[in-house]
Amino acid sequence: MRGDIGSGRPSSKPSTRPSIARRAALGLVAAAAATYGCAAAPTPGNPRFLVNDPVAPVYQGIAIRVEGLRPGEAITITSSTRDADGRLWQAHGVYTASASGEVDLTRQAPTEGTYRAVDAMGLLWSMNLAPGQKGPSWFTYDLPEKEPSFRVALSATDGTAKPATATLVREWMAPGVTHRAFTLAADGVIGDLYLPRPNAKPRPAVILLGGSEGGESERSTAAVLAGEGYPALAVAYFHEPGLPDGLANIPLEYFATAARRLAVQPGVDSAHILILGASRGSEAALLAADEFPTLIHGAIVYAPSAIVNAGFTNTVSPARTTAWTLHGTPLPTGLEIPLSNVSGPVLAFAGSDDALWDSPDWAHAIGLQLQLDGDSHPYQVVVYPDAGHGVAGDVDLPGQSTTGVEFGHPIDFGGTRQADSDAQQAAWTQTLALLASLQH
Numbered sequence: 001m002r003g004d005i006g007s008g009r010p011s012s013k014p015s016t017r018p019s020i021a022r023r024a025a026l027g028l029v030a031a032a033a034a035t036y037g038c039a040a041a042p043t044p045g046n047p048r049f050l051v052n053d054p055v056a057p058v059y060q061g062i063a064i065r066v067e068g069l070r071p072g073e074a075i076t077i078t079s080s081t082r083d084a085d086g087r088l089w090q091a092h093g094v095y096t097a098s099a100s101g102e103v104d105l106t107r108q109a110p111t112e113g114t115y116r117a118v119d120a121m122g123l124l125w126s127m128n129l130a131p132g133q134k135g136p137s138w139f140t141y142d143l144p145e146k147e148p149s150f151r152v153a154l155s156a157t158d159g160t161a162k163p164a165t166a167t168l169v170r171e172w173m174a175p176g177v178t179h180r181a182f183t184l185a186a187d188g189v190i191g192d193l194y195l196p197r198p199n200a201k202p203r204p205a206v207i208l209l210g211g212s213e214g215g216e217s218e219r220s221t222a223a224v225l226a227g228e229g230y231p232a233l234a235v236a237y238f239h240e241p242g243l244p245d246g247l248a249n250i251p252l253e254y255f256a257t258a259a260r261r262l263a264v265q266p267g268v269d270s271a272h273i274l275i276l277g278a279s280r281g282s283e284a285a286l287l288a289a290d291e292f293p294t295l296i297h298g299a300i301v302y303a304p305s306a307i308v309n310a311g312f313t314n315t316v317s318p319a320r321t322t323a324w325t326l327h328g329t330p331l332p333t334g335l336e337i338p339l340s341n342v343s344g345p346v347l348a349f350a351g352s353d354d355a356l357w358d359s360p361d362w363a364h365a366i367g368l369q370l371q372l373d374g375d376s377h378p379y380q381v382v383v384y385p386d387a388g389h390g391v392a393g394d395v396d397l398p399g400q401s402t403t404g405v406e407f408g409h410p411i412d413f414g415g416t417r418q419a420d421s422d423a424q425q426a427a428w429t430q431t432l433a434l435l436a437s438l439q440h
Helices: 028-036 219-227 253-263 280-291 359-372 417-437
Strands: 048-051 055-057 064-067 074-082 088-096 102-104 149-157 164-171 178-182 190-195 203-209 232-236 268-278 299-302 324-326 346-351 379-384 403-406 409-412
Touching: 048 149, 048 164, 064 074, 190 219, 203 219, 203 253, 203 280, 203 417, 219 232, 232 253, 253 268, 253 280, 268 280, 268 417, 280 299, 280 324, 299 417, 346 359, 346 417, 359 379, 379 417
Parallel strands: 055 164, 203 232, 203 268, 268 299, 299 346, 346 379
Antiparallel strands: 048 064, 064 102, 074 088, 074 149, 149 164, 178 190, 190 232, 403 409
């Protein structure tokens, strides 16, 4: 989820605390044990990688282990990949082999490196641009239908022996997922539809909205969702040809049109269409879910707002204006977003250290309003400690930053890279669990 995540130089404080039990929740340790149990006994001094799921969706956590080491031996594991612009990204960690001659990233923290906590995915999200690489300070990637995956090379060495190597394939768009572009002329909205392989039964579906970056920024997450079996429509609502250039006077009816178009797609359970909004997109998601409860049946919001904030006329020299309209009438800035008509579950995720806006308090306000309304549908508010606005970022992707640039000015998203990564994975796991709970 891109949200408002933009460019910037990574800023991270080392942490020795274990990451949120996100990897254990995914059953990685158990899965790894089952995989490793099938391998022949290793020979000390002859290291090799064992990965429980080397080909996996981009957002899926995996278990990485190196065996065949000498007990107490220091080993350096490096990861590297190239982005869509061909630039090299790298991370590394130094680990100490256990008494059984292994390093298990689900259980061990590096003694030094680009990350410092116990985190199976630390060698992915902590990648930085290699020295001498030019261009933007964020990891670039193409459209998922053009670049369905990227590869990560792993290498483990004690500095003397021939390195052990392995390759990870991180999939944006799984085999069998199909794509179709939506246009204003044909569909009434601009967006990208990703459909999973045909299922025996219709599945819950999701509309995805980005934040103040504008454009069609959620298509990669939509593709990942389709790979998990859920039809997904990523929608642009400004800063695309035919749409307003800025977040200004966006009609909520536009999102109702998106819901109607998604409802008639193959494999969609039209009784369970949710809307997912990141940052400014959370306003549209909650407003649309409340205003059109027969079309949209719940909301998932990341780094959310509980009020209507001012819009802006363009993304170069922003001027304050009305953000949203309903039946042609502007919604006043500062309006508390009503939730009494929401006809399905609500999930709200925020980071306690969000420096961009007050998403922790707003997330709690969303929960309180649902409680006071006596909402009969499940809802949950989760505020992740030490995370920032980056809770809305792509899960475990290289190069994500706690700072950025918006409207040409540097901004602080708050949090740390470690905490943001923990929060992203935990929230994604809960999002998938919610969708799974809605299946019949």
